[in-house]
Amino acid sequence: MTILIEQPERGLQAVDKKVPSETRELVLDGGFVVPENTNNAGFFVPESNSFGHSFRDYEAESERKESVEEFYRLNHINQSYDFVKRMREEYGKLNRVEMSIWECCELLNDVVDESDPDLDEPQIEHLLQTAEAIRKDYPDEDWLHLTGLIHDLGKVLLLPSFGGLPQWAVVGDTHPLGCAFDESIVHHKYFKDNPDYNNPAYNTKNGIYTEGCGLNNVMISWGHDDYMYLVAKENKTTLPSAGLFIIRYHSFYPLHKSGAYKHLMNEEDAENLKWLQIFNKYDLYSKSKVRVDVEKVKPYYQSLIDKYFPAKLRW
Ligand SMILES: O[C@H]1[C@H](O)[C@@H](O)[C@H](O)[C@@H](O)[C@H]1O
Ligand SMILES: [Fe+2]
Numbered sequence: 001m002t003i004l005i006e007q008p009e010r011g012l013q014a015v016d017k018k019v020p021s022e023t024r025e026l027v028l029d030g031g032f033v034v035p036e037n038t039n040n041a042g043f044f045v046p047e048s049n050s051f052g053h054s055f056r057d058y059e060a061e062s063e064r065k066e067s068v069e070e071f072y073r074l075n076h077i078n079q080s081y082d083f084v085k086r087m088r089e090e091y092g093k094l095n096r097v098e099m100s101i102w103e104c105c106e107l108l109n110d111v112v113d114e115s116d117p118d119l120d121e122p123q124i125e126h127l128l129q130t131a132e133a134i135r136k137d138y139p140d141e142d143w144l145h146l147t148g149l150i151h152d153l154g155k156v157l158l159l160p161s162f163g164g165l166p167q168w169a170v171v172g173d174t175h176p177l178g179c180a181f182d183e184s185i186v187h188h189k190y191f192k193d194n195p196d197y198n199n200p201a202y203n204t205k206n207g208i209y210t211e212g213c214g215l216n217n218v219m220i221s222w223g224h225d226d227y228m229y230l231v232a233k234e235n236k237t238t239l240p241s242a243g244l245f246i247i248r249y250h251s252f253y254p255l256h257k258s259g260a261y262k263h264l265m266n267e268e269d270a271e272n273l274k275w276l277q278i279f280n281k282y283d284l285y286s287k288s289k290v291r292v293d294v295e296k297v298k299p300y301y302q303s304l305i306d307k308y309f310p311a312k313l314r315w
């Protein structure tokens with residue numbers, strides 16, 4: 001089957017990487033049939049996830065509904081400004097493990113994400129499904145294939161050797177701290193028990209920030225996105241800034257799906273956001289039960305790792 005992907009506007013460019021203007025298709029051709037549908041912008045998207053529900057439907061009755069809601073309750077209560085600040089400082093030291101990118105991919109074999117209503121496969125499958133789907137549609141953007149492969153590697157924070165953080169501190173959608181919690185955030189009602197909720201310094205539209213200050217200056221809830229961004233940056237990756245932006249903000253659905261918090265972006269963020277929106281279709285709609293042959297694709301991804309990363313990284 002073929003899925004048509006939303007078109008970025010013609011003539012607009014990302015900072016390092018020009019957003020291509022020709023039509024791209026998300027092809028999920030694993031030899032299985034997925035019901036398809038046309039969204040209101042005229043693009044084909046799969047109608048249902050592996051459980052037969054629509055994607056990111058947090059209200060649909062399913063075997064995962066209750067546990068996902070409980071996940072967000074804990075996430076919203078515990079992720080405070082102070083918590084995030086402490087985690088960034090602590091994990092910014094990168095003094096836990098030394099290993100290659102591929103070794104980290106293999107560790108994800110043992111990780112299942114409890115926040116995700118659409119997928120219960122080991123995470124390594126999701127990485128390869130995302131990367132391979134992008135590769136089919138954007139064959140020349142090798143940096144974007146690699147970004148797909150590594151975007152969720154930060155989920156190793158769940159493993160004991162990385163501190164064994166609870167799920168609410170690793171996965172799920174992200175949102176800013178230090179300003180009001182936007183209503184578009186999944187299960188928003190649980191924020192009322194967050195210590196920042198009634199703090200007048202943090203609960204206005206701008207909070208501690210100024211308009212256009214740039215997302216780099218905004219504290220985002222702690223998890224696999226920001227951690228992997230820190231790992232990539234501190235280990236001196238040569239990925240373009242759009243790749244780092246995707247890794248850092250791919251769970252920031254309130255921004256890239258709902259358009260909340262756009263007033264905090266600067267010009268560079270606005271350019272990079274176009275790539276993130278392309279990426280998101282692959283991250284979300286490539287989730288399926290179809291397995292990728294790891295050994296077959298490994299040499300290709302290893303060549304990209306060698307191009308953009310050192311052999312060993314500090315984690
Ligand atoms: O449940 C999912 C999952 O944890 C993804 O890795 C993350 O990027 C999404 O934003 C989240 O909703
Ligand atoms: Fe993610």
Ligand SMILES: [Fe+2]
Pocket residue numbers: 126130151152283
């Ligand atoms: Fe993902």
